[in-house]
Amino acid sequence: MKKIQMKTPLVEMDGDEMTRILWQMIKDELLLPFVDLKTEYYDLGLPEREKTKDQVTIDSANATLKYGVAVKCATITPNKQRVEEYNLTEMWKSPNGTIRAILDGTVFRAPILIDSIKPAVRNWKKPITIARHAYGDVYKATEHRVPCKGKAELLFTGEDGSEFRETIYDFECGGVLQGQYNKDSSIESFAHSCFQYALDTKQDLWFATKDTISKKYDQTFKLTFQEIFDRDYKAKFDEAGITYFYTLIDDAVARVIRSEGGYIWACKNYDGDVMSDMVSTAFGSLAMMTSVLVSPDGKYEYEAAHGTVTRHYYRYLKGEDTSTNPMATIYAWSGALRKRGELDGLSDLVTFADKLEEACIDTLNDGIMTKDLVGLVSEGYPATAVNSIGFIKAIRKRLEAKLA
Numbered sequence: 496m497k498k499i500q501m502k503t504p505l506v507e508m509d510g511d512e513m514t515r516i517l518w519q520m521i522k523d524e525l526l527l528p529f530v531d532l533k534t535e536y537y538d539l540g541l542p543e544r545e546k547t548k549d550q551v552t553i554d555s556a557n558a559t560l561k562y563g564v565a566v567k568c569a570t571i572t573p574n575k576q577r578v579e580e581y582n583l584t585e586m587w588k589s590p591n592g593t594i595r596a597i598l599d600g601t602v603f604r605a606p607i608l609i610d611s612i613k614p615a616v617r618n619w620k621k622p623i624t625i626a627r628h629a630y631g632d633v634y635k636a637t638e639h640r641v642p643c644k645g646k647a648e649l650l651f652t653g654e655d656g657s658e659f660r661e662t663i664y665d666f667e668c669g670g671v672l673q674g675q676y677n678k679d680s681s682i683e684s685f686a687h688s689c690f691q692y693a694l695d696t697k698q699d700l701w702f703a704t705k706d707t708i709s710k711k712y713d714q715t716f717k718l719t720f721q722e723i724f725d726r727d728y729k730a731k732f733d734e735a736g737i738t739y740f741y742t743l744i745d746d747a748v749a750r751v752i753r754s755e756g757g758y759i760w761a762c763k764n765y766d767g768d769v770m771s772d773m774v775s776t777a778f779g780s781l782a783m784m785t786s787v788l789v790s791p792d793g794k795y796e797y798e799a800a801h802g803t804v805t806r807h808y809y810r811y812l813k814g815e816d817t818s819t820n821p822m823a824t825i826y827a828w829s830g831a832l833r834k835r836g837e838l839d840g841l842s843d844l845v846t847f848a849d850k851l852e853e854a855c856i857d858t859l860n861d862g863i864m865t866k867d868l869v870g871l872v873s874e875g876y877p878a879t880a881v882n883s884i885g886f887i888k889a890i891r892k893r894l895e896a897k898l899a
C-alpha cells in the first residue's frame with residue numbers, strides 16, 4: 496500500500512511517563528504504517544527540558560508559530576517531589592503555560608462520545624465544547640486578609656496623570672479583599688479564537704458572563720465579543736449557517752443542562768475551570784476528553800486533556816500489565832493531521848484522520864476497550880477490557896480494513 500503523503504511537517508511535542516509510552520505505540524501501530532509522517536520533533540520529556548534549561552519548550556512553541564499545527568503528548572509539570580525524583584536544577588514551569596503564553600491562545604475541550612456510555616444528563620446527544628479564557632481574573636488576583644477596622648479603596652494611577660479612587664468598603668471589622676484584572680488585548684484574543692474555532696468546526700458559539708452585576712468588568716467581555724462579532728465574523732457565521740448567542744451565566748447553565756449539546760460554550764477563566772470539570776465528568780471520563788489550543792491568528796496545538804497517568808507508569812515500570820486509555824492522545828494526532836491536511840489541501844490526509852477516528856469508535860462499539868471505560872458502559876452493551884497495546888492493535892485491524 497502506498498503511504499499517504501504530507502507537505503508541511505507537524506510540530507511533534509513528545510512528553511512523559513505513560514503517555515510517552517502510548518505516544519510511541521500510536522506512532523508505530525496507527526500512523527507510520529499508513530502515513531509518510533513528516534514531523535519536526537521536540538522532546539518535551541522532563542529530562543530533555545532539564546538538559547536544555549527548558550529552551551526546548553520555547554523552541555517547540557515558536558515552531559508552532561512557524562508551521563501552524565502541533566501535536567503534544569502530556570508532560571509533567573514539576574513540583575517539589577518531581578524536582579527530587581528527576582534531580583532538577585530548577586522547578587521548570589508548566590510546558591502548557593509556556594506554550595499558551597507564546598501562542599496567546601484559548602483552550603477548547605470536547606468529549607469523545609460513544610453509544611454505550613450515556614452522559615449523566617440524559618438529553619445530551621452531541622459533545623459540548625468548553626472554551627476557557629485561560630488568562631487573568633481570580634487566577635492573577637491580589638488578595639488581602641483584612642485584619643481590623645479600616646477603609647479599602649480601589650486606586651488606579653494612569654501614566655497620563657489621571658487617577659481613579661473609590662471606596663470598596665469601610666470595614667467595621669476584619670474581612671477579606673481581592674483585586675482582579677484582565678486586559679483588552681487578552682479578551683480580544685479570546686474572542687477571535689472562539690469565533691475562529693466556531694467557524695472551523697461549524698458549531699454555534701455561546702458566551703455568558705455576569706454583566707448585569709459586573710457592569711464594567713464582565714460588561715467589557717460582553718461588549719468586546721459583540722463588537723468583534725459584528726465587525727469580523729457576522730457575515731461568515733451567516734454563510735456557515737451558525738449563530739453567536741450571548742446570555743447571562745446563570746441562564747446559560749440552565750440552558751446547557753436542557754440542551755442536546757453540539758455547540759461551543761465560551762467561559763471566563765473561573766467559569767471554564769469549574770464547568771469543564773463538570774461537563775467532562777457528566778460526559779463520562781477524562782481519558783475521553785480532547786483538547787486543542789487555538790491562537791487568535793489560527794495556530795493549533797492538539798493534545799489530550801489528561802496528564803501523564805503516573806500511577807499506571809509506575810506499574811508499567813514494574814512490568815505489570817497496564818490498560819491506559821489512548822483515545823484522547825490518538826485524537827490529538829487525528830486532529831492535527833486533519834488540520835494539516837486541510838491547510839495543505841491534502842484530502843487523503845483528511846480522510847485518513849476521519850478513518851482513524853472511525854476505527855477507534857468501531858473498536859469501542861465492538862466492546863473492546865481499556866479498563867477505565869468498562870465500568871461506565873450501560874447494561875446491554877458489550878464491554879471487554881484489554882491492555883493498551885491490545886486496544887491499539889484492535890484499532891489497527893479496523894483501520895487497515897477501512898483503508899484497503
Ligand code: NAP
Binds near residue numbers: 568800821
Ligand atoms: P492524570 O495523569 O490525568 O491521571 C489521574 C488519574 O486519572 C489516573 O491515575 C487514572 O486513574 C485516570 N486517568 C487519566 N488519564 C487516563 C487514561 N488515559 N487512561 C486511564 N486512566 C486515566 O493526572 P495526575 O495523576 O494528576 O498527573 C500526572 C502528571 O501529569 C503530573 O505530573 C501532572 O503535572 C501532569 N499533567 C499534565 C497535563 C498536560 O500535559 N496537559 C495535564 C494534567 C496533568 P486510575 O489511576 O484510577 O486508573
Ligand code: MG
Binds near residue numbers: 769
Ligand atoms: Mg479545574
